[in-house]
Amino acid sequence: ANFYTQYRSYDEILQWVKSKPVQYPNLAVDFAFADTSYEGREIRGLKISSDPQPFKKVVWLEAGIHAREWISPATLMYITDSLLADYGTDPDVTKFLDTFVFYINPSMNPDGYEHSRNEDRMWRKTRSPNEGSTCIGTDGNRNFEYEWGGTGSSGLACASTYRGTHPYSEVEVLTDTNYIKALASGGADIQFYVNFHSYGQLWLLPWSYTGDERPPNPDYDNMMEMAAYGTNATLAVSGLVFTYGSCGEILYEAAGNANDFAYGTMGIPYSYVIELRDDGEYGFLLPEDQIIPSGEETYAGIKAALNYLLSTA
Numbered sequence: 001a002n003f004y005t006q007y008r009s010y011d012e013i014l015q016w017v018k019s020k021p022v023q024y025p026n027l028a029v030d031f032a033f034a035d036t037s038y039e040g041r042e043i044r045g046l047k048i049s050s051d052p053q054p055f056k057k058v059v060w061l062e063a064g065i066h067a068r069e070w071i072s073p074a075t076l077m078y079i080t081d082s083l084l085a086d087y088g089t090d091p092d093v094t095k096f097l098d099t100f101v102f103y104i105n106p107s108m109n110p111d112g113y114e115h116s117r118n119e120d121r122m123w124r125k126t127r128s129p130n131e132g133s134t135c136i137g138t139d140g141n142r143n144f145e146y147e148w149g150g151t152g153s154s155g156l157a158c159a160s161t162y163r164g165t166h167p168y169s170e171v172e173v174l175t176d177t178n179y180i181k182a183l184a185s186g187g188a189d190i191q192f193y194v195n196f197h198s199y200g201q202l203w204l205l206p207w208s209y210t211g212d213e214r215p216p217n218p219d220y221d222n223m224m225e226m227a228a229y230g231t232n233a234t235l236a237v238s239g240l241v242f243t244y245g246s247c248g249e250i251l252y253e254a255a256g257n258a259n260d261f262a263y264g265t266m267g268i269p270y271s272y273v274i275e276l277r278d279d280g281e282y283g284f285l286l287p288e289d290q291i292i293p294s295g296e297e298t299y300a301g302i303k304a305a306l307n308y309l310l311s312t313a
């Protein structure tokens, strides 16, 4: 049976990660992040390239920080499998893997994901306890350091947008960002970052901490242009409209989130939160028969973004 006809358990996701270097020994290497999740689950990623040299440019793709957004890990795994399968046959993909090293963190919040699968389908946050409260968990997408604590995040442990006691209070966010920081301080040139979510069909770019109509983001025009290419390619594949713009402007303010970290802290010139399908018909409860369509349209969008990136080099 096709891997993408069902949403997979975290154990199946880990098995998937470990299977890629076996299937593609010349293209894929898997690795463990330094820390396990709060409940002790191993977190593993993949490094994909035709010849992983340190001088190559880096693309960082990650998913699953919000537990109930099951299409996010599924779509990122689909994209990763497609890049691996199309190397050597699709000239664009061949160029991508010859030019970039891709780092993939497919399931950033395994405790929350399993809680959503087994206990509470609508769970969003991590599963770490909060001192002085019976409410569990922190919103990983409010736990990054850039403008942490600002508008659109809550200081209340029971809130769905609880920011935590301090930046990186959540080990799952800490271990992911530590890896990114170590890459950068080792000299990696990280050019493109995506943190996948659902739902809403949006490519969101910085800033998230402010809703100013035209935030002082000097790379705004470039990021908008890449998003235009990406969303056009998606439209051509599935007919679904994806909108794009700065998060604070077209959605809502969300201080301490992923794309502000990627751009504001790391200086990655193309930094996005992408909200996958749908537009609210099923919302988080997206049927399994939409995994492959979501994978196909998003793969097209990411390829178009990468072609745009290559055209600017």
Ligand code: 0X9
Pocket (backbone or CB within 6 Å): 066, 069, 141, 197, 198, 199, 204, 205, 206, 207, 208, 209, 247, 248, 251, 252, 253, 254, 257, 259, 260, 273, 275
């Ligand atoms: O609220 C969030 O974290 C994201 N929406 S979700 O439904 N997936 O939870 C939106 C994040 C907003 N992104 C930016 N502000 N860039």
Ligand code: ZN
Pocket (backbone or CB within 6 Å): 066, 069, 141, 197, 198
């Ligand atoms: Zn989300």
